[in-house]
Each structure stands twice: as structure tokens, then as C-alpha cells.
Amino acid sequence: xxxxxxxxxxxxxxxxxxxxxxxxxxxxxxxxxxxxxxxxxxxxxxxxxxxxxxxxxxxxxxxxxxxxxxxxxxxxxxxxxxxxxxxxxxxxxxxxxxxxxxxxxxxxxxxxxxxxxxxxxxxxxxxxxxxxxxxxxxxxxxxxxxxxxxxxxxxxxxxxxxxxxxxxxxxxxxxxxxxxxxxxxxxxxxxxxxxxxxxxxxxxxxxxxxxxxxxxxxxxxxxxxxxxxxxxxxxxxxxxxxxxxxxxxxxxxxxxxxxxxxxxxxxxxxxxxxxxxxxxxxx
Amino acid sequence: xxxxxxxxxxxxxxxxxxxxxxxxxxxxxxxxxxxxxxxxxxxxxxxxxxxxxxxxxxxxxxxxxxxxxxxxxxxxxxxxxxxxxxxxxxxxxxxxxxxxxxxxxxxxxxxxxxxxxxxxxxxxxxxxxxxxxxxxxxxxxxxxxxxxxxxxxxxxxxxxxxxxxxxxxxxxxxxxxxxxxxxxxxxxxxxxxxxxxxxxxxxxxxxxxxxxxxxxxxxxxxxxxxxxxxxxxxxxxxxxxxxxxxxxxxxxxxxxxxxxxxxxxxxxxxxxxxxxxxxxxxxxxxxxxxxxxx
Numbered sequence: 001x002x003x004x005x006x007x008x009x010x011x012x013x014x015x016x017x018x019x020x021x022x023x024x025x026x027x028x029x030x031x032x033x034x035x036x037x038x039x040x041x042x043x044x045x046x047x048x049x050x051x052x053x054x055x056x057x058x059x060x061x062x063x064x065x066x067x068x069x070x071x072x073x074x075x076x077x078x079x080x081x082x083x084x085x086x087x088x089x090x091x092x093x094x095x096x097x098x099x100x101x102x103x104x105x106x107x108x109x110x111x112x113x114x115x116x117x118x119x120x121x122x123x124x125x126x127x128x129x130x131x132x133x134x135x136x137x138x139x140x141x142x143x144x145x146x147x148x149x150x151x152x153x154x155x156x157x158x159x160x161x162x163x164x165x166x167x168x169x170x171x172x173x174x175x176x177x178x179x180x181x182x183x184x185x186x187x188x189x190x191x192x193x194x195x196x197x198x199x200x201x202x203x204x205x206x207x208x209x210x211x212x213x214x215x216x217x218x219x220x221x222x223x224x225x226x227x228x229x230x231x232x233x234x235x236x237x238x239x240x241x242x243x244x245x246x247x248x249x250x251x252x253x254x255x256x257x258x259x260x261x262x263x264x265x266x267x268x269x270x271x272x273x274x275x276x277x278x279x280x281x282x283x
Numbered sequence: 284x285x286x287x288x289x290x291x292x293x294x295x296x297x298x299x300x301x302x303x304x305x306x307x308x309x310x311x312x313x314x315x316x317x318x319x320x321x322x323x324x325x326x327x328x329x330x331x332x333x334x335x336x337x338x339x340x341x342x343x344x345x346x347x348x349x350x351x352x353x354x355x356x357x358x359x360x361x362x363x364x365x366x367x368x369x370x371x372x373x374x375x376x377x378x379x380x381x382x383x384x385x386x387x388x389x390x391x392x393x394x395x396x397x398x399x400x401x402x403x404x405x406x407x408x409x410x411x412x413x414x415x416x417x418x419x420x421x422x423x424x425x426x427x428x429x430x431x432x433x434x435x436x437x438x439x440x441x442x443x444x445x446x447x448x449x450x451x452x453x454x455x456x457x458x459x460x461x462x463x464x465x466x467x468x469x470x471x472x473x474x475x476x477x478x479x480x481x482x483x484x485x486x487x488x489x490x491x492x493x494x495x496x497x498x499x500x501x502x503x504x505x506x507x508x509x510x511x512x513x514x515x516x517x518x519x520x521x522x523x524x525x526x527x528x529x530x531x532x533x534x535x536x537x538x539x540x541x542x543x544x545x546x547x548x549x550x551x552x553x554x555x556x557x558x559x560x561x562x563x564x565x566x567x568x569x570x571x572x573x574x575x576x577x
Binding site: 183186188193205 | 357359383384385386388392394396398400401414463
């Protein structure tokens with residue numbers, strides 16, 4: 001057994017820290033919360049305004065661009081129809097709004113941070129363990145404080161999703177930049193590229209396949225997390241799953257689960273296909 | 284002295300894992316750098332000058348420091364000690380902005396591994412240096428197409444480098460260097476990765492280009508054949524030091540030490556064998572024909 005004399009607990013100080021944050025910076029969290037909610041609602045109203053066949057059409061076009069094959073295009077465009085038939089279309093749109101908002105924020109924050117990681121070694125060394133923690137920490141551990149700080153509902157769901165979905169795009173952006181072949185970079189430097197020109201003209205374009213793989217991973221993680229986030233009051237397909245579990249209604253849970261899987265497959269195939277189109281080595 | 288384009292004196296380059304404050308006077312330090320596995324003295328007390336319009340060859344085995352030396356001329360690696368003057372400008376003390384400006388206007392480099400951008404077309408690759416300088420799009424494309432025509436690739440401008448052969452890629456590399464219109468051309472084993480026939484062709488191409496443009500060319504190779512064919516003068520490097528400088532025929536006739544002699548020996552051997560074979564063929568033509576028939 002571990003000797004009792006060494007017992008040391010941080011639980012209490014963490015509790016106090018959260019309490020202190022709430023009491024002293026509560027209003028700051030509130031306004032931050034309002035900003036995210038505003039963005040989320042705007043995305044949602046935009047999504048609701050599009051008719052259902054608009055989605056099918058959009059998916060078909062994107063799938064065609066991504067795969068250039070007829071059968072995958074038909075399958076990908078046809079799958080979402082099942083979501084509608086299950087009567088889950090409106091809930092799926094709410095989930096989609098949550099995913100899009102989280103992913104957009106994750107990319108806006110994550111890609112620049114990934115670039116800084118590749119450029120500054122010290123920053124990368126500090127960031128890596130933080131990213132490990134973000135990915136391995138059981139999500140319920142930060143769901144509860146997120147709820148305490150940002151209130152019940154969608155905003156803490158976005159925050160929790162961000163925590164979970166941000167690491168892949170950061171890591172893959174950094175990795176992609178580091179893997180750009182040295183001779184190409186040296187040639188660009190030899191012709192007088194500044195650090196910024198090197199980044200903009202050479203490193204980021206050549207790292208694009210890796211960055212897009214990061215976007216794909218982040219989107220998938222966000223979709224997975226959105227379901228868990230329903231436990232703190234985010235509506236959408238996750239809530240449907242949660243309710244079905246509570247009532248031991250296996251069939252209903254299955255329908256909602258399949259709908260999430262369908263969203264996952266469609267988003268994954270399209271983003272992966274687009275990433276492959278972008279690969280400079282395929283030209 | 285005014286017509287010396289490159290003037291290098293007492294140049295040292297040390298690669299080290301640790302930060303070091305290099306000092307030539309400190310012999311103990313140099314000794315410890317030599318014996319340490321964390322550091323390599325890649326260029327050791329090198330001095331030479333290159334005249335305007337000259338093709339200057341640096342020859343040596345791999346690891347002799349010749350690639351590091353050519354990188355010192357553009358300061359692609361930091362200079363540990365000594366002076367590098369190009370067109371009268373001291374390279375080693377330039378700040379970031381000055382060195383960027385210098386690279387854009389004074390010297391263009393051709394690389395062994397081409398260093399082409401895979402996501403840009405051939406014409407965009409050639410125009411890349413001009414783009415960095417801020418030449419307007421239309422103008423730089425036009426200049427790039429002209430440069431492509433001088434290397435015989437006028438029809439390949441819209442292809443991506445991946446669809447070109449090695450020889451063609453290096454032509455693109457040369458076009459990129461020519462279009463920069465710099466007085467100095469640096470070439471780091473440009474033809475080493477090419478097969479012998481293409482290499483020969485490219486060497487002839489370079490001779491033709493030199494007749495047209497009269498550049499000052501600093502050319503690194505490990506191939507004595509190439510050095511003799513292209514060079515006005517050559518330097519032989521060994522373990523970071525220059526062991527001999529002279530016109531290629533002089534070096535060939537009077538190697539300064541065993542190392543140079545071994546380079547030359549191989550070449551002499553080759554010439555002797557070729558001569559013998561030719562002689563054998565000349566004296567026994569009937570037999571050769573008979574063998575062919577049977």
C-alpha cells in the first residue's frame with residue numbers, strides 16, 4: 001500500500017479555484033457564453049433555413065467533387081434520408097449546428113496554434129502534455145465545471161467539445177509543417193524567402209494534406225463529443241440517445257445512434273476526399 | 284582585386300550541438316571540437332577567390348565540406364569564423380534584411396535534389412524567386428517562360444514537377460536560377476543524381492548557357508570528369524580543407540598529395556583502358572566483326 005504519510009489532496013483547492021473563478025469573474029464568463037451562444041444560434045438559424053433536399057443536393061455535389069465516383073455519391077447523398085425518415089431531422093440539424101460551431105472555433109484557434117508549435121520548440125514542449133491531458137482526461141471531469149462556469153445547455157457543450165476536438169488539428173498541423181522536405185525549404189530560403197514567405201508559400205501548402213487530416217479528425221471527435229455533451233443539456237441527437245437509454249428503449253436509441261453514424265460517415269468521406277484532392281504530390 | 288566576385292578568407296564552419304563561441308586562436312578549443320562526437324569542423328581555414336566570368340569547381344568526396352562551403356556563400360548555414368565577400372559585400376556580418384536582399388539579387392543556386400515546389404507548376408517554380416522579390420505576376424510569368432525556352436522546356440510550363448524526368452527537373456532548376464539574373468550562379472552537385480548520358484547532355488547545355496550569359500559559376504562536384512570538362516579553375520577539398528587549387532589540367536598533371544593523386548589515378552586508369560580498347564579494336568577489326576556475326 002502507498003504510505004498514508006504521503007497523502008496529499010488537490011481536490012479541495014481545485015474546488016476552491018472553480019468557486020473563486022465563479023465569484024470573481026462570473027460576468028466575464030457570462031459575456032463569453034453569450035458570444036458563443038450568439039454564434040451558435042446564427043449557425044442554427046442558417047441550417048434550419050435550408051430545405052431538406054438542399055442538404056441532399058449539397059452532399060451529392062460535395063461527394064462528387066471528393067470522390068468522382070457515381071456509386072459513393074449516390075450512397076452518401078442517400079444516407080441522410082434515413083435520418084429524416086426516423087423523424088430525427090430537426091434534432092440532427094441541432095447536432096450539426098453544435099458540431100459546425102465547435103469545429104469552426106477549433107480550426108480558427110487550432111491551426112494558428114499548430115503553426116506556432118512547429119515554429120517555436122519551447123511552445124511545442126509546453127503544449128504537448130497539455131494536449132495529452134485534453135485528450136485523455138475523462139470528459140465528465142470537465143463537463144461539470146464547464147457547466148458551472150458557462151451555465152446549462154449548449155455553450156458548455158461547445159466548450160467541452162472544443163477541449164476534446166482541438167488537439168488533433170493542432171498536432172497534425174504541427175506534424176505537417178515539420179514534415180515538409182528540407183531541400184524544398186532550403187531552396188526557398190536560398191532565393192530570399194523571409195520566414196513568413198517560407199510559411200505562406202512553401203510550408204503551409206505542402207502541409208495541407210496533414211492539416212486537412214487534422215480537420216477531418218477534429219470533426220469526427222466533435223461529433224463523438226456532442227453526444228456526451230447532451231448530458232449537460234445540449235439538445236440534438238445525443239439527447240435522443242440519452243432519453244432512449246433512460247427508458248431502456250433500445251429501438252429508439254438505435255435510430256438515433258444510426259443517425260449519428262450516418263452523419264459521421266458522410267462528413268468523414270467528404271472531408272477525406274477533399275483532403276486527397278488537395279494533396280500536392282498527386283498532381 | 285576589383286574583378287574578384289567571390290573572396291573567401293580564413294573561413295571556418297563548425298557544426299556543434301552545443302552553443303560555442305568559436306575562436307581561431309584557441310587551439311585547445313579546435314582540438315576538443317575535433318575529438319568530440321558532438322561537433323564537426325566542416326570547413327577549416329579556407330581561403331580562395333573567384334574572378335568574374337570564371338567557372339570555379341570545388342571537388343571532393345562526400346563529407347569533405349564542399350556542400351557546407353557553398354552554403355556558407357549564401358549563409359544558408361551560419362559562418363563560424365572568417366570573411367566571405369561577394370561583389371565586395373561582406374556576407375558574414377549582414378543582418379536578416381540585408382542577407383534576404385542579397386539572396387534575392389546577387390546569387391542564385393541550383394541544388395542536387397532540385398528543391399522544386401511540388402504544388403506549383405513548372406512556370407511558377409521558375410518564377411518563384413521573382414515572386415519573392417515582388418515582381419508583378421504577368422511580368423514574372425513572361426520572364427519565366429523566356430527562361431524555360433533557353434533550357435528547352437518551353438512546352439512544359441503548365442506541368443507539375445512530378446511529371447518531369449530528373450534531367451528536366453534540373454533544367455527547371457537552372458531556368459529558375461537564370462531568370463533571377465544574378466551575377467553569381469551557385470551549383471551544388473547539380474548533375475550528380477542524373478544518369479551518365481543525361482549528365483553529359485546537361486554539362487554541354489551548361490557550357491552553352493555559359494557562352495551566352497557569361498555568369499560567374501561556383502560549381503561543386505565529386506566527379507573529376509565534370510571538373511575537367513567545365514572548370515576554368517578547380518579546388519580540391521579534403522576534411523574541410525582545400526588541398527590544391529589550380530587549372531584542371533595542372534591538377535591532373537601535378538596532384539598536390541596522395542588524396543588528389545587518387546582522384547587523378549582513377550581517371551588516368553580509365554583513359555588508359557579506353558585507349559587500350561580502342562587500340563585493340565583498331566588492330567583487330569576482322570575478329571570483332573566475326574564475333575558479331577557468330
